[in-house]
Amino acid sequence: MTNRFRTASGGRIDRTAPVTFRFDGTTYNGFKGDTLASALIANGVHLVGRSFKYHRPRGFLSAGSDEPNALVTVARDAARTAPNLRATQVELYDGLTAASQNRWPSLNFDAGAMNDLFSPFLPSGFYYKTFMWPAGAWKRFYEPKIRAMAGLGVAPTLPDPDRYTQNYAHCDVLVVGAGPAGLAAALAAAESGAKVILSDEQAEFGGSLLSETSAAIEGKPAAKWLAETLTNLEARDNVTLLTRTTAFGYFPHNLIALAERVTEHLAAPDPDLPRERLWQVRAKEVVLATGALERPLVFPDNDRPGVLLADSGRTYLNRYGVKPGERAVIFTACDAGYRTALDLATGGVTISAIADLRANLDGELPARALKAGIDVRPATVVTGTSGRLRVSSADLGKVKGGDVASPEKVACDVVLMSGGFTPSVHLFSQSRGKLAWDAASGAYLPGTSVERERSAGACRGVYGLQRVLEDGYAQGEAAAKASRDFASPSRGATPAPATSSRAFPAQADDLGTDGFIGATPHGRNPAFTKALVDWQNDVTSKDIKLATREGFRSIEHVKRYTTTGMATDQGKTSNMNALGIVSEALKEEVPKIGLTTFRPPFTPTTFGIFAGAARGDLLDPLRKTAIHDWAAEHGAAFEDVSMWKRAHYFPKAGEDMHAAVARECKAVRSSVGMFDASTLGKIEVVGPDAAEFMNRIYTNAWAKLEPGRLRYGVMLREDGFVMDDGVVGRLAADRFHVTTTTGGAPRVLAHMEDYLQTEWPDLDVWLTSTTEQWAVIAVQGQNARAVLQPLIEGIDLSKEAFPHMSVREGRICGVPTRLFSVSFTGELGFEVNVPAEYGRFVWEAIFAAGEPFGITPYGTETMHVLRAEKGYIIVGQETDGTATPDDVNLGWAVGKAKKDFVGKRSLARDSMSAPDRKQLVGLLTKEPAIVLEEGAQIVADPGAPVPVPMLGFVTSSYPSATLGRSIALAVIKGGRARIGETLFVAMPDRAIEVELVEPAFYDPKGERLNA
Amino acid sequence: MQKFSGFELFRRALGGHHGWQPQWRTPEPKASYDVIIVGAGGHGLATAYYLAKEHGIRNVAVIERGWLGGGNTGRNTTIVRSNYLFDESAGLYEHAVKLWEGLSTDLNYNVMYSARGVLMLAHNHHDEISFKRHVHSNRLNGVDNEWLNAEQVKEFCPPLNIKSMRYPILGGALQRRGGTARHDAVAWGFARAADSRGVDIIQNCEVKGIRRGPDGAVEGVETSKGFIGAKKVGVVAAGHTSVVMAMAGVRMPLESYPLQALVSEPVKPAFPTVVMSNTIHAYISQSDKGEMVIGAGTDAYTSYSQRGGLHITTHTLDAICELVPQFRRLRMLRNWGGIVDVTPDRSPIIARTPVPGLYVNCGWGTGGFKATPGSGHVFAHTIARDTPHAINAPFTLERFRDGFLIDEAAAAAVAH
Amino acid sequence: MLIIDCPWCGKRPEIEFRYGGEAHIARPADPSALTDQEWADFLYSRTNPKGLHAERWRHIHGCGRYFNAVRDTVSDFFVVTYKAGEARPDIGGDK
């Protein structure tokens, strides 16, 4: 197809680089430099979407990020599919494939358009008033229907293969927006030597200058001035220029989030490049130069394809070389409409008429329009438009007093409207700055600042090219100066008025600040009109008036009830008009209505850049021990324990977990097994006051523990509940080797540091984490000594010289070791601590030395079974954060004689020794083969009616190969006193009879420990 | 109260919808009331509604600093469930779910309660034991909750990535009766129903002080609209509870934290249920409008700023993108923050206070929305009878002194 | 992400720190001498002010030190940070 609406020359597109693309299956041509929107318009395509609620045909409203209508799905392939992109922001590349949304079966004929006929029955909030009968029908019938109707595009169905990345950056001055104000600000800051970052959401810097054909700056055409300024900035190494980069969020302490689109505009992106990048910029000072957005006028049928914003029409013509149509009607409340009319006329577009809401037209632009012979009609409104899928005529009526004279039909294929400009204060508002209503220009402007920022140019109501440039330069200078005095990200002061040290003589049309907010008069029966306020959400002026009639007076209420301003454009084109309509309906001043808060992001921002590289195994650090790879090579199955991967069990060919664990258990009980305990937390407590510190932190008494001995320690939170446990070795009078649970390690160290630093700073003791210093190999079983003996130097392993619960330092296989004689299995056992870098070497040496004894590597599951057979608890399994030491039979570990320790006072509360507390017991099922489910609840009377009184629950349960039956641990109300009783484990289908027993099923006297 | 129904909607449509009356009045405060509720959020409005409906106490004012429903009610991720571990909590939240199920009809306002199921994901053995403990305990308490293995999880929620992720999903606990509701509708529905029973809802009226008589008992509240007398005052101020209670000289076991949430752009139905993963901190469901509604964890520090750090959002979304990698290309539309008041055991306080005539309902932390009707119902009972309903009897202030904490979080504590 | 002025390392981003709750709540010298209510107040009662708040932070991914700060909980701007053990500067707000 040809570009029928393309001008012969002009615009910033590259006419030497033609591009073909597809939209809804049709192939079109465009040029490099086009957006999808400009290229479609060049091909005469205006119908690009259907509205959210009524499925009304929709065209382009704007040319930028404020576009509410032209949402498309762009798909590079099945996985690289992105819904809801604005055609006005999608850069054209060869082969681009886009499709319209929210229509069925097709854009031209959309069944959903039926809704438009029923629209009288679908006013705002209708769904709150109905769908309530019959009960249950909401979920079964209405909701599914509504959901299917709602939603815009279709979410991707395959994982996104593209990469996203993140960068932290720091600068003296961040300038947001590279229009005239932003460019001048960046220039000023850069010239003063500040480190500057300049970002703009568009593909090209220049902002409004990109749409200028006649303006001149410092005696040069705007385009030339722009090019020279950019060259100047690029040449400076204290300046970073970021195009295609949207400043979308203003976070506390001047952290501004930018989203950079790195490859989205490329036909064939380099796979090494990220698709998008999140910049987290910490700026000493920020200059907001975000410009202003043109306001639509709210009149009947203002949403027909072909009705668009005047200045956007001008942008299509001047920047992209595309005529928005051939016959234009202009509807304006300010001089912007005239500027567009004059440019379009020059570009060969017939201007059928200019309807001006204003009665007296004294401006220079209206004069030029009249001189140009254009039919200019003062005090005139558009009361409606015609045309099915594209506007074909507009009705123009004179406003007389309150009402409108019968309108005249004027043929046209495009209506260009302008209600004036709304300063873009989104980021200022996000920064928590207070907005101030400016009655003169009828706009909210930046008022009191909170962060260290200042606004420049149109976003603070400064208009006129020269004034904007000079304001930008002044703010840039002031920001650079302030950044030199930067002390801290303290609350920013509202910037004092700054004047530019440099003049920017410029010639350009001056638009003044006229404008209109609210709905224009039309004199028609409102029942049969739709004057859109929020295009995308199909909110009309009627809807807003209805909300006010129903008592929704706060703008936040009106917004939520009508959904105006809640679409994906976040009200960029609708908020002010909605305010105007509410203020008229309630007869209240605009500032009294309030203003809805602007929330991040400024424009919708891809989830992927927030996640960045944190995907798959890089979501969190994946921690492996020094022995991990050996275990993997020997077929281990692994389980996640906090960030660690731990060997769960070591299945041999054909074994399931049950069989593997049974074999591993037998090996330990009958000969010897080895286990990787490296993940246990370790802390070295060193200093003259080490023992005193241990006394205060643990429930146990430590003073009398001799160097060379080990003790099992219990630690409470201050509220008296068990926090962690572990074996502690005293290596010297002033040195303890503390172990903690795997998951508890960081918690325990932080807990200790807290008390040491803030409660007992006088103690001469220091804590050093040694978790990763030591690989820990548990060698357990009656043959453990025999296996280790030949490998050890300098330690006598005989039970006389090295009794149970001792620690010695020496060497193993030539590597320094701290050897513990300790057991978590009930068998004779040792734990070999060696520097982690030698972990695998020593492990393999022990494995080799153990071969004659059939040494068997075992995993966490077997470790759990073996300790359960002995009734040893696991903190976090037998305890759950609500257990006292006594609840889990650790009363013996509480130093009764000690005056104080962390948690002692809380234990003294009556509730902590109540007779009905849950206490640890053993459970034996009457039917030995039944293995209880962990977490199952225990009751006295399974037949009792709901709610069934529960006595406790199963904390651990396993089949025990050693005992040839199932065993379980449980906590049960008053459990210790109930030992010998029979209770029931209540399952959905049956009640399992269990006997309460002492929680020690194997070698209760502990004779095997000292073998 | 003007009836809401499909027929009425049709009838009024013919009149160009001019016949609709305000859903609630905008009254000036009277000199005094029997009961003043401080805070016109869902819980406060529900309290007023049930005071009027079930206890015949209609001389009630609900005082709101801003606009009704503008606090956490209008900012949360609208998850409703009752599969709590302890009898006390299960009793409270199940009471609420039962009310949710009939709420639209009761209020004649469609609160869009959608029982689409709440699925809590288990990523490790500890999660699994903890969830099974919940499932068994819930069953015996008459609360629906069932264990799904990994395959069943995938079947119930096909978009989930259960295997090829950092912490593979081992299974999950599903409460089919759980789901979501339309948060604004809850506030507006209770407001309309309470107003129609004579309750004065006074917006843009800030409480400046709580006046106590010589005997120490409550006499009323000082407000930006002057003094308003009351025999009884119920404080339901969520994040601001500590501030309001301090006016009566009561120090609370509370801390207020920022809690953020966000939504994606709307898309066609792509996520069938509510999914929660406490292990990687991700909460997601899809709204009727098509937005993915996503909850984050709280920020680390106490704050009343109603905004939090970007690093919290990035952490939330890396978890979401790991759970549902095809959503990586979706885009965030809005991100906002609320203020949640958290107690030491993360369970609420719904109780009398040491001050005669002063009652408090607070400490809902990140999970208050789900309890809205139940909370209002038992709090109304507590105020009307000056004694707690059996359901909220355990949720006292004294439990912290006596050590009878209701610590669901500790019970699910990750360790070992 | 806040910027926090560590008394030792200077201005650092929030993710290097761990929040430590309200400051200047000293652990009683002799807990056994306290009533249950007094002990509960120590464990659980917090000022939770809307305004200036004295609080503890630890530069856990930096120098590891605990220190105190006064922050405005409405704006989240810090007024001052000071080393553990030093008295709270008298700058108004809740005590």
Place this chain on the structure above:
Amino acid sequence: MLERSMPTPVAANPLDALAASSRPVEAARLTALGPAARLAFRGREAAISPAGDAFGVALPREACRSHQAEGRFALWLGPDEWLLIVPGAEPAPIFAAIEAATAGMPRSLVDVSARSVGIEIAGAKAAFVLNQGCPLDLSLDAFPVGMCTRTVFHKAEIVLVRLAPDIFHIDVWRSFAPYVWELLEEGRRELA
């Protein structure tokens, strides 16, 4: 006799495999560093200078600064905390010397040689790559040569030292090292 029957100990580095398969990127060169003696020294005022004398490098008293001499590094990590690093050395003799020199003084000395591994990233874009996961301002004026500190890289804690304008040393706990390495690779991919 024992020695003869015993293979000589082999020290393993968790980065061995990753480093072997790493592709060269000139703008940000990655190197997995070999074994080093690492000692964590903590102590009160009295013990600080004797410890420095025994180590052979005075312990820096200025926050976040390092001293080095004859291949020995003393890193300030906290007001009473230093990390002493000697690449390629055995920790035992250094440990013994410092312990002896500070005997009886209030201090703590712990051998953490195997706790962490070293990574060097060098090149014009080294700081850019680090800033993909490290939130600090790494410009030369904010993070000068000789500066050292604990900080974070993505979700891992690291010790970061600037040895030269474009050379950084990372010391990271053993089990976190592959995570840090792979993210550095991810970060420099766009520079390949």
